[in-house]
Amino acid sequence: MNRYLPLSLFFLTLASCAWAQDDLSKLLDQEAPKTKNYAxxxxxxxxxxxxxxxxxxxAKHMDxxxxxxxxxxxxxxxFFGLDIATLRLGFEFGITDRLMLGIGRTNVQKAVxxxxxxxxxxxxxxxxxxxxxxFGSAVNKTIDEGVSVSFQNRLTYCSQLLIARxxxxxFSLQISPTxxxxxxxxxxxxxxxxxxxxxxxxxxxxxxxxxxADYYWTARDGNAFKDRFGSAVTYHNALALGVDIExxxxxxxxxxxxxxxxxxxxFIGETTSxxxxxxxxxxxxxxxxxxFDRRARSMDKPN
Amino acid sequence: xxxxxxxxxxxxxxxxxxxxxGETSFFSETPVENITAVNKTGQAIxxxxxxxxxxxxxxxxxxxxxxxxxxHFNENYMESDKYPKAVFKGKLNxxxxxxxxxxxxxSATGDFTVHGVTKKRTIKGKLTVNQGKIDLVTDFDVALTDxxxxxxKIVFVKIAQVIKVKNKYSLAPYVAKK
Numbered sequence: 001m002n003r004y005l006p007l008s009l010f011f012l013t014l015a016s017c018a019w020a021q022d023d024l025s026k027l028l029d030q031e032a033p034k035t036k037n038y039a040x041x042x043x044x045x046x047x048x049x050x051x052x053x054x055x056x057x058x059a060k061h062m063d064x065x066x067x068x069x070x071x072x073x074x075x076x077x078x079f080f081g082l083d084i085a086t087l088r089l090g091f092e093f094g095i096t097d098r099l100m101l102g103i104g105r106t107n108v109q110k111a112v113x114x115x116x117x118x119x120x121x122x123x124x125x126x127x128x129x130x131x132x133x134x135f136g137s138a139v140n141k142t143i144d145e146g147v148s149v150s151f152q153n154r155l156t157y158c159s160q161l162l163i164a165r166x167x168x169x170x171f172s173l174q175i176s177p178t179x180x181x182x183x184x185x186x187x188x189x190x191x192x193x194x195x196x197x198x199x200x201x202x203x204x205x206x207x208x209x210x211x212x213a214d215y216y217w218t219a220r221d222g223n224a225f226k227d228r229f230g231s232a233v234t235y236h237n238a239l240a241l242g243v244d245i246e247x248x249x250x251x252x253x254x255x256x257x258x259x260x261x262x263x264x265x266x267f268i269g270e271t272t273s274x275x276x277x278x279x280x281x282x283x284x285x286x287x288x289x290x291x292f293d294r295r296a297r298s299m300d301k302p303n
Numbered sequence: 304x305x306x307x308x309x310x311x312x313x314x315x316x317x318x319x320x321x322x323x324x325g326e327t328s329f330f331s332e333t334p335v336e337n338i339t340a341v342n343k344t345g346q347a348i349x350x351x352x353x354x355x356x357x358x359x360x361x362x363x364x365x366x367x368x369x370x371x372x373x374x375h376f377n378e379n380y381m382e383s384d385k386y387p388k389a390v391f392k393g394k395l396n397x398x399x400x401x402x403x404x405x406x407x408x409x410s411a412t413g414d415f416t417v418h419g420v421t422k423k424r425t426i427k428g429k430l431t432v433n434q435g436k437i438d439l440v441t442d443f444d445v446a447l448t449d450x451x452x453x454x455x456k457i458v459f460v461k462i463a464q465v466i467k468v469k470n471k472y473s474l475a476p477y478v479a480k481k
Contacts, residue, residue, distance in 0.1 A: 021392040021413070024319075024357040027477070028346040031323050035344075035361070041374050058370035169384065207379045208455060249371060293368035 039123040042166040048200035049240035054133040054164040057094035065090035072279035088262035110143040135160040153184040158264040170204040187225035195219040236274040253285040318352040325472035333461040340365040354395035386419040420450040437474040
């Protein structure tokens with residue numbers, strides 16, 4: 001014991017002198033409250049391109065979404081398809097940071113869609129390796145078809161499990177098992193239930209620009225159908241390639257896709273043009289997010 | 304030995320005052336748009352024996368009324384995954400009698416690190432001793448260029464080149480977490 005005492009005293013003196021700012025910093029580190037480090041912004045918006053992404057609108061925020069798809073690029077009579085424009089307007093609300101509800105209307109089939117999306121799991125450095133969001137929607141096709149169709153038969157339901165991982169700051173990938181149920185399929189010979197699997201991803205070229213892609217494979221032979229007048233209908237899988245540019249409150253998504261519809265019923269189930277025929281369309285999504293957080297106003301002045 | 308070390312910490316700790324819920328807010332003011340955010344989990348520790356002062360916070364804990372801006376702030380400007388903390392490590396320049404209640408104009412000089420860039424700064428503020436508690440209040444400016452924080456040209460949101468920062472830290476005698 002005696003042998004160690006001088007040594008101990010030496011260390012004690014050293015210790016009290018050596019207490020410096022770095023040690024204070026370490027003390028603070030020990031005291032720091034533990035917070036989960038969730039992966040932020042796996043995707044920039046609530047859509048990859050056509051497909052929903054795992055992202056939801058945050059609480060007290062509203063996303064105003066304007067989507068356009070033009071006619072096929074090989075339609076020269078309509079100036080590369082630009083004379084034909086289809087549109088979806090969406091109002092999408094964050095109820096909590098994990099739950100969002102949205103309503104949209106598209107001029108394709110005069111369809112109104114409502115949907116809900118809930119973040120089941122969030123990817124975290126020290127937690128889940130993936131983010132999982134559940135999606136459910138109902139689409140009401142309101143266009144007059146010249147025959148009487150009951151309200152029930154105008155409806156289509158969609159449910160999806162969106163599973164995504166942000167592999168790095170730049171690269172995110174999503175897989176989206178999908179189940180569509182059409183009470184009255186558009187084409188004769190098509191089944192009410194349709195399974196599909198989507199894959200989508202983004203790669204960031206810079207802080208504000210990324211390239212995106214999404215694709216939906218459908219579990220059916222797309223060649224076997226006829227429309228209600230007896231002509232053959234061929235369905236194709238929807239593929240979209242595009243660029244995301246984000247500028248602060250907006251996300252601009254510009255892309256090419258063979259799908260015309262902008263809800264799951266239409267782009268997954270009813271895409272009739274194909275990349276192979278050159279029937280690709282230019283399209284864009286513009287998202288503008290508004291905050292209804294009351295603090296936004298009260299914090300407006302430095303006090 | 305351990306006991307001695309422990310007692311060293313204990314003696315030392317008597318002079319320590321700290322907090323884990325200090326408030327730091329910042330304000331970016333331009334004619335077009337004002338942006339503000341607040342961090343309520345700022346940490347500070349002060350050694351009253353020698354005036355050593357450390358303040359640090361997690362950048363990701365800044366709370367914006369607009370979450371999209373918060374995302375941009377973390378992803379594009381502050382690169383919070385790469386540089387998670389803002390830290391000030393310095394020393395009070397004035398000698399304060401911490402045994403008496405009162406308010407003092409003080410300044411602290413030290414290393415101020417934001418976005419991985421460290422600058423020597425002297426920051427002025429007010430220190431209030433009240434019934435064994437120490438309040439620190441300070442306002443200062445941070446120039447984005449000082450810390451290599453780039454604001455790209457094509458942004459719709461306007462961000463001031465100099466950000467006003469306000470701090471309110473209320474320190475109590477330090478008690479080590481068990």
